[in-house]
Amino acid sequence: MSAIATRLTACFQTVFPTLPEAQIASASQASVAAWDSTASILLVNVIEDEFGFEMDFDRLADLDTFERVHDYVVEQVGAR
Amino acid sequence: MKISEALKVLQSAPRGGEPFEAALVCGFTPLHLETLLGARLQQRLSGRRIVIAKGLFGDTAGTLESLRGARPHAAALVLEWQDLDPRLGFRGAGAWSPAAVADIVTSATRMLDRIGAAVEQLDPGVPIACCLPTLPLPPLFHVPGWQAPEARLLLDRELNGFALRVVRRPGATLADASRLAQDSPPGSRFDLKSELSSGLPYTLPHADAVAATLALLLAPPEPKKGLVTDLDDTLWHGLVGEIGPENVAWDLDSHHSLHGLYQKLLASFADEGVLIAVASKNDARTAAGALARPDILLPPGKIYPLEVHWNPKSGSVGRILQAWNIGAGSVVFVDDSPMELAEVEAAHPGIECALFPKNDPAACHALLRRLRDWFGKPRIAGEDALRLESIRQGAAFREVESGSAAEAFLRLADATMTIDYGASQLDPRTLELVNKTNQFNLNGARYTEGDWRRRLADPNAILAAVNYQDKFGPLGKIAVLAGLVRGDEIHVDVWVMSCRAFSRRIEHRCLLSLFERHDAREIVFDFRASPKNGPLQEFFESLTGSRASGPLRLTRTQFEEKRPVLYHNVIVTDSTP
Numbered sequence: 001m002s003a004i005a006t007r008l009t010a011c012f013q014t015v016f017p018t019l020p021e022a023q024i025a026s027a028s029q030a031s032v033a034a035w036d037s038t039a040s041i042l043l044v045n046v047i048e049d050e051f052g053f054e055m056d057f058d059r060l061a062d063l064d065t066f067e068r069v070h071d072y073v074v075e076q077v078g079a080r
Numbered sequence: 081m082k083i084s085e086a087l088k089v090l091q092s093a094p095r096g097g098e099p100f101e102a103a104l105v106c107g108f109t110p111l112h113l114e115t116l117l118g119a120r121l122q123q124r125l126s127g128r129r130i131v132i133a134k135g136l137f138g139d140t141a142g143t144l145e146s147l148r149g150a151r152p153h154a155a156a157l158v159l160e161w162q163d164l165d166p167r168l169g170f171r172g173a174g175a176w177s178p179a180a181v182a183d184i185v186t187s188a189t190r191m192l193d194r195i196g197a198a199v200e201q202l203d204p205g206v207p208i209a210c211c212l213p214t215l216p217l218p219p220l221f222h223v224p225g226w227q228a229p230e231a232r233l234l235l236d237r238e239l240n241g242f243a244l245r246v247v248r249r250p251g252a253t254l255a256d257a258s259r260l261a262q263d264s265p266p267g268s269r270f271d272l273k274s275e276l277s278s279g280l281p282y283t284l285p286h287a288d289a290v291a292a293t294l295a296l297l298l299a300p301p302e303p304k305k306g307l308v309t310d311l312d313d314t315l316w317h318g319l320v321g322e323i324g325p326e327n328v329a330w331d332l333d334s335h336h337s338l339h340g341l342y343q344k345l346l347a348s349f350a351d352e353g354v355l356i357a358v359a360s361k362n363d364a365r366t367a368a369g370a371l372a373r374p375d376i377l378l379p380p381g382k383i384y385p386l387e388v389h390w391n392p393k394s395g396s397v398g399r400i401l402q403a404w405n406i407g408a409g410s411v412v413f414v415d416d417s418p419m420e421l422a423e424v425e426a427a428h429p430g431i432e433c434a435l436f437p438k439n440d441p442a443a444c445h446a447l448l449r450r451l452r453d454w455f456g457k458p459r460i461a462g463e464d465a466l467r468l469e470s471i472r473q474g475a476a477f478r479e480v481e482s483g484s485a486a487e488a489f490l491r492l493a494d495a496t497m498t499i500d501y502g503a504s505q506l507d508p509r510t511l512e513l514v515n516k517t518n519q520f521n522l523n524g525a526r527y528t529e530g531d532w533r534r535r536l537a538d539p540n541a542i543l544a545a546v547n548y549q550d551k552f553g554p555l556g557k558i559a560v561l562a563g564l565v566r567g568d569e570i571h572v573d574v575w576v577m578s579c580r581a582f583s584r585r586i587e588h589r590c591l592l593s594l595f596e597r598h599d600a601r602e603i604v605f606d607f608r609a610s611p612k613n614g615p616l617q618e619f620f621e622s623l624t625g626s627r628a629s630g631p632l633r634l635t636r637t638q639f640e641e642k643r644p645v646l647y648h649n650v651i652v653t654d655s656t657p
Binding site: 045050 | 082083084087088091111112115273277278284
């Protein structure tokens with residue numbers, strides 16, 4: 001697991017404490033009942049704190065799986 | 081506090097902790113405010129599990145009205161301008177035209193009246209903390225932004241009227257706007273992007289400042305009880321032993337009024353029932369000369385005891401704590417010497433030590449504010465005014481008691497106990513005593529106002545509040561005992577007595593009164609031994625013959641066999657309304 005994936009996993013654990021770590025990499029809004037719009041905004045905030053960049057709210061609707069969030073974070077971190 | 085920290089705090093809540101249900105009433109999407117309020121409350125009520133319930137978006141008044149008849153442990157009302165009229169917000173499509181302004185003021189006035197009525201109709205047992213609008217109004221008025229528009233002044237007037245109406249409801253408190261402005265500068269509160277995209281108008285730091293303030297209002301810290309102050313370069317400017325009592329200074333003319341402000345604050349504390357003592361390395365007679373000056377702002381009559389000599393201050397503070405009979409955790413020590421502070425802090429863990437910054441007005445102002453925060457209390461009770469005098473009397477009591485036959489002394493003390501089995505449940509002093517007493521405390525349980533009212537609503541609940549006075553003077557309300565009656569058994573789970581009332585057999589009289597009133601065969605105590613409640617452990621040991629660490633039973637026969645002779649005159653009242 002990459003360093004970014006590890007840090008992102010920790011962010012998911014903070015927002016979804018009952019989600020087993022093994023299921024985080026495959027997590028999606030469809031598979032995690034607690035991942036609603038409120039949790040999405042909490043997740044954005046926790047990721048912003050962890051990685052130090054501001055996420056684009058307009059992209060929020062597309063960031064509905066761990067994998068997509070991971071790719072977005074890699075893109076943002078790489079662009080800095 | 082960051083969101084990730086807040087989530088971790090919430091996740092740290094004890095799994096089996098008793099829920100603390102707080103209703104968050106606001107018209108916007110609470111999002112982070114909900115998370116942060118939960119976390120801030122969780123920090124203040126660490127044994128509980130915080131549960132936040134929220135209402136409907138855009139319907140503050142309706143949410144409050146829906147709480148009528150509900151019994152959350154607490155409610156937090158967070159108003160913003162758009163709650164008064166949607167045209168005062170940024171999300172509505174209503175016109176900002178000059179023609180609309182008068183109507184906006186009228187509708188806001190009506191809405192405030194509706195919200196005020198809803199607050200008044202909440203169950204009286206539900207404490208509510210309110211925060212008035214904190215965000216800038218939109219630019220809807222015709223005047224430039226640096227000019228106050230008349231309509232704004234009218235809105236402020238209506239808000240002030242609303243605020244007064246709310247704070248007059250028992251159990252309601254209001255966030256202080258100027259303090260919030262220091263914690264969260266007005267220019268950095270509003271997040272238009274978040275408001276438009278998610279409906280939360282607050283920046284994260286502002287949401288946290290509002291949450292922290294509401295949590296302090298709903299679960300306030302216990303006020304400190306006593307302040308020990310140094311003299312030279314703290315209570316006054318200069319070394320009295322070197323320049324003489326007439327030349328130490330604290331006034332504006334001498335440019336040393338920081339010390340005068342400090343004296344004024346301490347005098348105010350003393351009037352509010354805070355104990356003030358002096359620990360100073362000085363010649364006692366010289367220091368007394370300065371304290372006796374007619375222009376002093378903290379008269380010596382408000383100070384007890386005075387420890388003025390050349391011995392270490394840690395010893396002085398130890399004797400002061402003993403005279404006051406309170407723990408170091410309830411006391412603040414102020415001195416201009418970091419070394420003295422360190423010495424006292426090392427000897428008395430838990431004491432708050434504060435440096436008097438004699439040459440730094442800004443730091444001094446910060447200290448005065450910090451002292452107010454430590455000693456501030458929501459209300460001043462009659463007992464507060466009695467505290468210093470009763471401690472002085474207590475010292476006289478102990479002196480007489482130790483110098484003569486204790487039995488004869490108690491017989492001649494002319495003691496009267498008034499035991500009220502009724503309405504004292506509505507007296508804030510009763511709960512205050514329960515929550516701040518450590519040494520004679522059955523189990524150390526603390527209660528919010530909501531918890532307290534809820535438990536007393538049980539038809540089998542009993543409550544006894546005890547007032548005491550003797551020839552040495554009144555002690556005021558000094559003991560509280562509460563529990564449930566079950567047949568010929570009484571289950572007591574709250575029993576506290578002020579340390580000022582020790583050695584008078586008041587505890588024996590309380591139990592005798594309880595046995596007699598309910599014709600009880602046995603009392604079951606929900607006792608838990610703690611490092612602090614040694615006096616109660618000893619009391620039980622004297623009756624049962626063994627040291628208990630947990631719940632215990634005491635039969636009336638056991639009690640009658642072991643209790644000493646009691647000399648009090650007893651007046652039993654029941655002031656249930």
